[in-house]
Amino acid sequence: MSIADKTIVLTRTLSQSASITDALMAAGARVVSFPTIELLPPPDSSIVRRAIADITRFDWIVFTSANAVSCFFDYLRQYGNCQNSIVQQKTAVVGPATAQALVQHGVSPDLIADSYQAEGIIAAFQQLRDQQQQKRGSRILIPRALEARELLPKELTQMGFDVTVAPVYQSAMPCLAADAFVQLDGADGIAFTAPSTARNFATLLQEAGMDVLCYLNTRKVFSIGSITTEELKDLGVSQTQLVQATQATTESLVEAITAAF
Numbered sequence: 001m002s003i004a005d006k007t008i009v010l011t012r013t014l015s016q017s018a019s020i021t022d023a024l025m026a027a028g029a030r031v032v033s034f035p036t037i038e039l040l041p042p043p044d045s046s047i048v049r050r051a052i053a054d055i056t057r058f059d060w061i062v063f064t065s066a067n068a069v070s071c072f073f074d075y076l077r078q079y080g081n082c083q084n085s086i087v088q089q090k091t092a093v094v095g096p097a098t099a100q101a102l103v104q105h106g107v108s109p110d111l112i113a114d115s116y117q118a119e120g121i122i123a124a125f126q127q128l129r130d131q132q133q134q135k136r137g138s139r140i141l142i143p144r145a146l147e148a149r150e151l152l153p154k155e156l157t158q159m160g161f162d163v164t165v166a167p168v169y170q171s172a173m174p175c176l177a178a179d180a181f182v183q184l185d186g187a188d189g190i191a192f193t194a195p196s197t198a199r200n201f202a203t204l205l206q207e208a209g210m211d212v213l214c215y216l217n218t219r220k221v222f223s224i225g226s227i228t229t230e231e232l233k234d235l236g237v238s239q240t241q242l243v244q245a246t247q248a249t250t251e252s253l254v255e256a257i258t259a260a261f
Contacts, residue, residue, distance in 0.1 A: 002027075002028065002261065003024065003027050003028060003029040003257065003258050003261050004027070004028030004029070005028075006029050006030070006188040006189065006261050007029070007030040007031075007032060007186060007187045007188050007189075008024055008029050008030070008031055008032070008187065008188065008189045008190070008191060008257060009031075009032045009034050009183075009184060009187045009189070009190040009191065010031060010032070010033055010034065010190075010191055011034055011035065011036045011037075011190065011191065011192055011193070011197040011198075011200075011201055012035065012037075012193050012197065013035045013037060013038060013039065014033050014035055016066075016067075016193075017031075017033060017035075019250055020191070020250050020253065020254055021033070023251075023254045024254060024257065024258075027258055029257075032183045032184065032187060034176075034180060034183065034184060034190075034201075035174055035176075036173065036174070036196075036197045036200035036201045036204060037171045037172065037173065037174070037194075037196055037197055037200055038171070038172055038173075038174045039067060039071070039169045039170075039171060039172075040169065040170050040171075040172050041169065041170070042146045042167035042168065042169060042170050043146070043170070044167070045075065045167075045168075047164070047165075047166045047167065048072070048075050048143060048166040048167065048168050049075065049079050051141050051143075051164060051166050052075060052076055052079045052080050053079065055080070055086060055089065055141075056088060056089075057139055058089050058139045058140065058141045058164070059089065059090060059134075059138040059139050059140065060089060060090045060091070060092055060138065060139070060140045060141070061086055061089050061090075061091050061092075061140075061141045061142075061143070062091075062092045062093075062121060062140055062141070062142045062152070063091065063092070063093045063094070063098050063101075063102060063143065064093075064094045064098065064118055064121070064142070064144055064148070064152065065094070065098055065144070065145070066097050066098050066100075066101035067145070067169060068098075068143050068144050068145070068168060068169070069093075069098060069101040069102050069105065069143075070101060071143070071168035071169040072143035072166075072168045073105050074168075075143075075168060086107060089141075090110040090111070091107055091108075091109045091110055091111070092109060092110065092111035092112075092113065092121055092124065092125075093109045093111070093112055093113070094113050094115070094116055094117060094118065094120055094121055095112070095113070095116040095120075095248060095249060096112070096249060097249060097250060099112050111124055116225060116247060116248030116249065117225065117226075117227065117248065118149060118151050118152040119151070121152060121156075122151070122152060122155045122156065125156060125159060125161070126159060129159055129160070134161075136159070136160030136161070137160060137161070137162055138161050138162065139161070139162045139163075139164070140156055140161050140162065140163050140164070141164050141166060142163065142164065142165050142166065143166045143167075143168045144165060144166070144167065144168065145167065145168075145169055145170060145171060146167040146169070146170035146171075147170065147171070147196075149227075153165050171196050171200075173200045173203065173204060176204065181205075181208050181210070184215070187219055188219055188220065188261065189219055189220040189221070189222055189257060189260065189261075190216070190219060190220075190221055190222065191222040191223075191224075191253060191257060192221070192222065192223055192224065192228050192231075192232065193224045193228065193250070193253070194224070194228055195227055195228050195230075195231035197228075198228060198231045198232050198235060199231060199235075202235050212235070212236075213235075213236045213237070216232075216235070216236075216237050216241065217236075217237060217238045217241050219241070220241060220243055220260050220261075221237050221241045221242050221243070222243050222244075222245070222253060222256055222257055222260070223242060223243070223244045223245065224244075224245050224248050224249075224250070224252075224253045225244065225245065225247075225248030226244065226248075229242060229244050243256050243257075243260050244256070
């Protein structure tokens with residue numbers, strides 16, 4: 001089995017797709033970039049600016065994506081100073097990619113969740129509280145996307161923590177030229193790395209007058225994790241066409257793609 005003669009569509013932003021693109025091309029695949037999201041500043045940055053101005057009051061900063069890390073540090077550089085850096089705060093992350101993003105900014109995470117989803121952070125903080133290693137009322141800052149699952153802040157609040165959610169970016173659909181859709185012809189597989197990439201892909205194709213399910217159900221559809229898989233199922237993608245990565249990482253997604261042909 002080989003992907004040397006296969007064409008794979010990636011739906012992440014171009015900058016986020018570099019590692020996956022390189023790995024697939026090294027295996028001989030042709031890669032088509034069809035970004036279905038772009039990252040924009042949130043409509044209101046006052047929450048994150050206030051949090052940065054008083055950053056020392058937080059005990060933990062929790063990051064659930066590499067995007068959140070990158071955008072938060074953009075704000076930190078813009079509004080922070082040497083007195084309100086995050087060296088005094090403990091940091092928690094979801095998965096190795098988010099951990100690596102944090103390390104690139106000179107910060108080693110204190111906690112890396114076992115699971116690559118918000119549930120991993122929840123379980124870790126539940127354990128900390130049960131073992132009395134973290135007291136009720138501890139202040140937690142969550143820089144994240146404007147629209148995201150509410151499970152994490154809800155569960156941490158129910159545990160008794162003081163949670164501040166600070167939007168640091170929002171996802172939007174890009175404006176794509178007509179020739180971008182032409183590139184989709186003849187693709188053997190398409191990869192999705194978040195529920196939003198799947199939803200936006202469906203919307204973009206519908207707006208272009210294309211049959212979304214006909215397109216997706218006639219080629220392999222790759223998902224980075226269970227939440228993205230559920231979104232694809234909700235869109236009507238056949239279970240027989242779906243291939244989910246064993247772990248919610250780009251490395252595991254590449255492995256799933258290369259093993260599927």
